[in-house]
Amino acid sequence: MSQTMPEPLTITADVDERLLRVEWADGHRSVYAFEALRWACPCATCRGEWGRPGLLDATDRLTPEQTDLVDLRQVGRYAICPIWADGHSTGIFTYRALRDLCPCAECAGRGATSDERGV
Ligand SMILES: [Zn+2]
Ligand SMILES: [Zn+2]
Secondary structure (H helix, E strand, O other): OOOOOOOEEEEEEEOOOOEEEEEEOOOOEEEEEHHHHHHOOOOHHHHOOOOOOOHHHOOOOOOOHHHOEEEEEEEOOOEEEEEEOOOOOOOOEEHHHHHHOOOOHHHHOOOOOOOOOOO
8 A cells, every 4th residue: 555645636615515625636536524624623722632632522513613614725735724714723634634534435435544533
């Protein structure tokens, strides 16, 4: 299994449908709900650090602002950083992480390595 970084050709935020669409260089297409992306936010605030629970561990519900994507920032050549309507902008999704998050049947059926939400 190669560990080359997946490369997105286009990343489009569909604000009306609240979906982020990614077209990958290998032809794969991924569609992420804004809300699912926010739940997957990998930053220390959301995830917790040093054994302390994060924001997302302390809640089972997000506000509309928290799941409203207002902008996407490119981080280097390997990641994107969503800017949320509540001002949160510290979650950096590498393309690898983003691709691993792909919710399509094909990717989901590939066997998730771990279920971080533990549900
Ligand atoms: Zn976060
Ligand atoms: Zn997929």
